[in-house]
Amino acid sequence: MLIAQISDTHILARASDHPAAQLRSDCLRACVADINRQQPDAVIFTGDTVQHGRPEEYAQLLELLAPLQAPLYLVPGNRDDNIALRESLGDQSGLPRDGGFLHYVVEDHAFRLVALDSTSPGERKGVFCPERQAWLEKVLSDQPNRPTLLFIHHPPFDVSDHYVGGYRRPEEAVALSDLVGRHPQVVALLCGHVHWPVECRWAGRPARIMPSIAVDLRKGIDETEARERPIYMLHRLSAEAGLVSEAKTVDAAA
Numbered sequence: 008m009l010i011a012q013i014s015d016t017h018i019l020a021r022a023s024d025h026p027a028a029q030l031r032s033d034c035l036r037a038c039v040a041d042i043n044r045q046q047p048d049a050v051i052f053t054g055d056t057v058q059h060g061r062p063e064e065y066a067q068l069l070e071l072l073a074p075l076q077a078p079l080y081l082v083p084g085n086r087d088d089n090i091a092l093r094e095s096l097g098d099q100s101g102l103p104r105d106g107g108f109l110h111y112v113v114e115d116h117a118f119r120l121v122a123l124d125s126t127s128p129g130e131r132k133g134v135f136c137p138e139r140q141a142w143l144e145k146v147l148s149d150q151p152n153r154p155t156l157l158f159i160h161h162p163p164f165d166v167s168d169h170y171v172g173g174y175r176r177p178e179e180a181v182a183l184s185d186l187v188g189r190h191p192q193v194v195a196l197l198c199g200h201v202h203w204p205v206e207c208r209w210a211g212r213p214a215r216i217m218p219s220i221a222v223d224l225r226k227g228i229d230e231t232e233a234r235e236r237p238i239y240m241l242h243r244l245s246a247e248a249g250l251v252s253e254a255k256t257v258d259a260a261a
């Protein structure tokens with residue numbers, strides 16, 4: 008199964024006078040065009056889709072995502088407003104129509120996709136409250152033999168000095184690791200939020216953080232090599248090799 012991942016686009020409204028407004032739209036537009044050329048089975052969007060959670064930003068986001076040919080599955084980031092997000096992209100993004108959380112399961116592909124909502128209004132850090140713990144436990148217990156990919160905005164592990172204590176309560180990050188550790192069918196975890204590319208092992212399986220699509224916000228990238236071109240991720244999932252990830256650098260004018 009081939010999955011494209013995009014994250015942390017921080018899109019601004021078309022009428023915004025922010026100096027990076029046009030740049031961020033151009034970055035996402037170029038990635039969408041290249042993703043269509045790769046013909047993935049699915050596109051995963053790990054949150055912080057817009058900068059302020061405003062309807063006019065979601066209108067711009069919707070326009071930029073419209074050309075995507077593969078099904079889109081989205082989880083919110085701390086920059087998103089879940090009500091405005093659901094109203095704008097509810098039909099195109101796998102998001103549930105009801106309920107307080109924007110988490111869900113996709114059963115349509117070779118790998119089961121589990122989208123976990125780690126956001127809470129006004130909270131910058133990740134949240135994995137008892138209600139979400141019960142939901143994830145049930146979801147994973149329902150299909151213990153089906154290979155599953157988990158994706159969340161907030162990584163539940165520290166990244167050297169750049170990202171430490173990313174969850175509201177440290178015990179919630181531990182609970183997430185313990186819970187997933189009891190379900191070996193979860194083959195990998197994909198995250199955003201840190202804007203920095205990271206590959207590591209977490210809860211006994213591979214985890215990835217992808218850099219921000221917005222080139223003015225990303226960190227940990229050699230800009231001499233990337234020349235300020237946007238980068239998205241292509242993940243190949245197979246029973247034989249597990250997760251094989253590739254960073255795709257795109258010409259912004261593409």
Ligand SMILES: [Fe+2]
Nearest residue numbers: 015055084200
């Ligand atoms: Fe972000």
